[in-house]
Amino acid sequence: MYVAVKGGEQAILNSHKLIAEERRGDTEVPELSLAQIKEQMQLAVDRVMTEGSLYDRDLAALAIKQAQGDLLEAIFLLRAYRTTLTRFGESEPIDTSCMAVRRRISAAYKDLPGGQVLGPSYDYTHRLLDFALAAEEGVGAPEAEAAEAGVDESIPRVTDILNHEGLIEEETALDGDAGAVADLTREPLRFPAGRDLRLQNLARGDEGFLLALGYSTQRGYGRNHPFAGEIRLGEVAVEFVPEELGFPIELGEITVTECQMINQFAGSAGRPPQFTRGYGLSFGHCERKTMAMALVDRALRARELDETVEYPAQDEEFVLYHSDNVEASGFVQHLKLPHYVDFQSELQLIRSLRRRHDEEQQEAAE
Amino acid sequence: MDAAPRSAAPQGDGQSAPGERDPAQAARRRWMSVLAKAKLNELESAWEDLAQKPAYDWLRRPEVGMVMVRARTGGTGGRFNLGQMTVTRCALRLASGEAGLGYVQGRSKRHAELAALFDALLQDEGRRGELEDSVIAPLEASHLDRRTARSRKANSTKVNFFTMVRGENE
Numbered sequence: 001m002y003v004a005v006k007g008g009e010q011a012i013l014n015s016h017k018l019i020a021e022e023r024r025g026d027t028e029v030p031e032l033s034l035a036q037i038k039e040q041m042q043l044a045v046d047r048v049m050t051e052g053s054l055y056d057r058d059l060a061a062l063a064i065k066q067a068q069g070d071l072l073e074a075i076f077l078l079r080a081y082r083t084t085l086t087r088f089g090e091s092e093p094i095d096t097s098c099m100a101v102r103r104r105i106s107a108a109y110k111d112l113p114g115g116q117v118l119g120p121s122y123d124y125t126h127r128l129l130d131f132a133l134a135a136e137e138g139v140g141a142p143e144a145e146a147a148e149a150g151v152d153e154s155i156p157r158v159t160d161i162l163n164h165e166g167l168i169e170e171e172t173a174l175d176g177d178a179g180a181v182a183d184l185t186r187e188p189l190r191f192p193a194g195r196d197l198r199l200q201n202l203a204r205g206d207e208g209f210l211l212a213l214g215y216s217t218q219r220g221y222g223r224n225h226p227f228a229g230e231i232r233l234g235e236v237a238v239e240f241v242p243e244e245l246g247f248p249i250e251l252g253e254i255t256v257t258e259c260q261m262i263n264q265f266a267g268s269a270g271r272p273p274q275f276t277r278g279y280g281l282s283f284g285h286c287e288r289k290t291m292a293m294a295l296v297d298r299a300l301r302a303r304e305l306d307e308t309v310e311y312p313a314q315d316e317e318f319v320l321y322h323s324d325n326v327e328a329s330g331f332v333q334h335l336k337l338p339h340y341v342d343f344q345s346e347l348q349l350i351r352s353l354r355r356r357h358d359e360e361q362q363e364a365a366e
Numbered sequence: 367m368d369a370a371p372r373s374a375a376p377q378g379d380g381q382s383a384p385g386e387r388d389p390a391q392a393a394r395r396r397w398m399s400v401l402a403k404a405k406l407n408e409l410e411s412a413w414e415d416l417a418q419k420p421a422y423d424w425l426r427r428p429e430v431g432m433v434m435v436r437a438r439t440g441g442t443g444g445r446f447n448l449g450q451m452t453v454t455r456c457a458l459r460l461a462s463g464e465a466g467l468g469y470v471q472g473r474s475k476r477h478a479e480l481a482a483l484f485d486a487l488l489q490d491e492g493r494r495g496e497l498e499d500s501v502i503a504p505l506e507a508s509h510l511d512r513r514t515a516r517s518r519k520a521n522s523t524k525v526n527f528f529t530m531v532r533g534e535n536e
Contacts, residue, residue, distance in 0.1 A: 055435065055451035056472065086431040088453055088469075093436045093445050100513055102520040110527060118523040147524070150517030157441060171440030181436065181445045195439055196446040203448050235513075237399070238451065240433050242469050247391055250399035251433065251453055252471025260440065279440045281448060 023068045037061040046255075046284025047071055051325060052078025053185075053204040055254050055283050072206075076326050082185075090181070092239040092248050096232065096258050096281075097160075101151050103233040106158050108262055114155030119233060120285075158230040159260050159277065168262065168275040193316050198300055199293075203281060205323030207289040213313040214295035222299045222311035226278065229262035233285055257282050261294035266305045276305060397488050397502050401481040402470045404505040409480040412501045420487065425457035425465060428475035454478040464489040 024031065038045055038061040048060040052075045059078060067073035103119025106112055118124065133139060162168040182197035184204075189197070202210060217224060235255050239248040259280035267273035278298025280290030299313040312318050322328060401409070413419070432450040439446060455469045456478045466486025468478035484501060488494050 050449065053449035054432070055449060058473070059452070082432065082450060085452070086429065087450070088431045088433050088455060090434040090447070091436050091451075093438045094448075096437070096441045100517060102516060103523075116525040117520055118525065119520050120523075144519040145522035146515070146518040147521035148518070149521060150514050151521045151524070159440060160442075171438075171443035173438065173442075173444045175444065177445060181447060183434070183447050185434070185447075185450075196444060199439060199446040200448070203446075235516075237403075238433070238435055238471070240453070240469060242455070242467060244457065244467055247395060249395055249469060250402055251451070251469055252402050254435065254451060254471075256437075256448075258441065277440050281437050283449060 023066075032065060034058060034061040034065060037064050043285060044069075044071060046282070046286050047207060047289070048074045048078060049284055050282040050286050050289065051075045051204050051206065052082070054078050054082050072325050072329055076329065079326050089240065089243070091251070092241065094236045094238060094254075094256070096236060096256065097154070097157060099155075099232060099234040099236050099256070099258075100253075101155055101232055101234040104151075104155055104230065105228070106230045107228040108158060108230075109161075112158065112161065114152050117151055121287075155232075157260065159262070162229075162262070162275060166272075166274070169266070169277060171277060171279075189320055191317055192303070193320060195297075195301070195304075198316065198320065199279065199281075199297060201320045201323055202293045202296055205293070206325035206328070207286070207292065209323055209325070209328075210292040210296050211288060213299070213319060214292035216311065217295050217299045217313045222302070222313045224276070224278070224295075224298050225264040226295055226298065227262045228291065229260040229277075231257070231259050231287060231290070233257045233287070255284050257284065257286050257290045259287070259290035259294045261291070261298055263298050268306075276301070394485070394488070397498075398467070398469070398481070398485055400502050400506045400509065401468070401484055403509050404481075405508070406474055406477050406480075408505055408508060409477065409484075412505070413480055413483070415500070420483070421461040422458045422466075422483065422486070423461075425459055426455070428454055428456040428468075428478045430454050430473045430475070456482050458482050458486065460486045462490065 038057050041061075041064065044064055045057055045060045048063055048071055049055050049057065052060065052063065054060075056078075059081060060074070063074035063077040063081075064071065066077060101114075101117060101119075103121060104114060104117045106116065110116075159168055159171070163170060182194055182200065184197065184200050189201070193201070216222065218226070233255070235253045237250045237253050240251050241248045257280075261278035261280070263276045263278055265273040266276050276298065278294035278296075278301075280293035280295075280297065282290050282293070296313055296319060299311075300316050300319060302309045302314040303316075307314070309315060431453055433453045434450050435448045436445050437448045438444065451471060452473050453469060453471055454473055454475055454477065455467075456475070457465060457467050458479070459465045464486040466482040466484070466489070468480070468482030468485065470477045470481050484497065488497055488502070
């Protein structure tokens with residue numbers, strides 16, 4: 001049997017031209033610039049950087065434009081671009097206690113050192129469509145209020161406050177930073193996965209998937225009774241030790257969102273009950289993502305905390321194998337690729353099954 | 367020559383741990399950080415304003431790459447890989463002999479180049495004082511201004527709780 005393997009080139013070329021035209025849309029409307037996406041679609045840029053696992057606002061904006069606003073496609077583009085770059089090395093661990101805080105809230109304490117700083121958030125809006133944004137003349141240049149002074153230079157972590165009383169499990173580097181750090185960009189997933197591998201996977205995992213899993217734990221599928229101990233947003237310096245220098249220098253600053261989830265207790269004969277933790281961290285302002293991540297991080301600690309693993313959010317193979325939207329999207333969408341030969345064999349099979357079925361029916365009738 | 371310029375290390379032991387850095391190292395660390403965090407247009411105008419612009423050769427031409435950003439579990443625990451960031455690096459040597467290094471966030475080769483040039487110039491003790499006053503201090507102040515402006519806006523959203531008295535036969 002001969003199979004046509006050529007003939008699609010022109011059609012594909014023309015499809016590229018068609019998508020280019022569709023992406024541009026009505027040419028009466030001014031073309032979108034990368035600067036506009038970067039400045040006015042910041043939360044989309046943040047999601048693409050976080051799940052694309054590459055902090056570069058310009059590239060994320062380009063990916064969003066190229067993908068016509070399809071964020072999963074943009075994430076895929078950024079992941080693919082990453083593979084073309086040399087890796088210079090690993091940064092020193094960022095220190096979120098030295099963050100230049102722009103938002104910091106705690107649902108566990110009302111009054112706390114550093115206070116509740118609402119920052120830029122939609123949480124306190126009415127979620128009514130704002131037709132002022134639709135006005136022809138635009139919104140002009142809205143100006144925020146500015147306090148006399150800035151936010152406190154150093155804002156203690158809520159978890160550190162609880163730590164003083166020993167009420168929450170301590171989080172320390174047990175190996176004194178001696179061990180290797182798992183890295184998904186260099187080795188495939190392996191089980192049982194350490195928390196380092198799990199957190200890297202969750203950090204670039206799909207927000208929708210993690211949101212649903214986090215939600216499932218709240219609804220009883222892996223209950224761990226969470227409180228948003230602290231959420232903070234702001235800028236942190238990234239330090240790196242160049243091979244030529246041997247001492248750390250700052251490369252620049254990145255925006256991150258951090259969520260410390262405080263959960264119900266664990267204890268043992270030798271240890272009094274303590275709150276347990278779940279951790280979420282993202283590039284940019286991805287608050288929903290970091291909260292979901294912290295819930296799932298906590299759920300995935302079931303084994304370590306001697307809890308029964310009975311629900312999807314607690315099952316690390318299930319979670320970690322399905323969290324990546326680049327892989328998931330690739331495998332689901334590969335179904336669109338030609339499966340002509342596969343399908344031919346399926347056709348032969350079903351025809352022979354039907355023949356046998358007919359023959360058996362006839363025999364039964366005789 | 368694109369070989370790694372080991373000679374770009376400062377005087378003294380480039381391998382010493384961050385905790386025991388000498389004053390020269392601390393000074394270089396500071397100005398390199400300031401140069402990395404500066405805006406490109408600020409660096410360009412500082413370069414424009416420079417009286418004697420030095421001649422230089424590349425030790426490593428500007429190269430765009432990535433650094434894996436690490437974080438700690440819970441902020442204080444074991445390390446994990448959060449994701450990567452774009453970084454541009456380069457190294458050059460002035461005609462006068464000083465080697466400068468640029469390592470800056472993003473993909474601007476010009477930013478890395480200017481950072482490396484000023485890094486080299488600042489190693490010349492004869493020029494350091496003047497460059498500190500005319501370039502580094504203003505860049506640092508400008509970075510701090512941006513940071514303070516953001517922080518003051520954030521602080522305007524700080525909640526001031528007040529207590530209401532209730533009950534007790536008012």
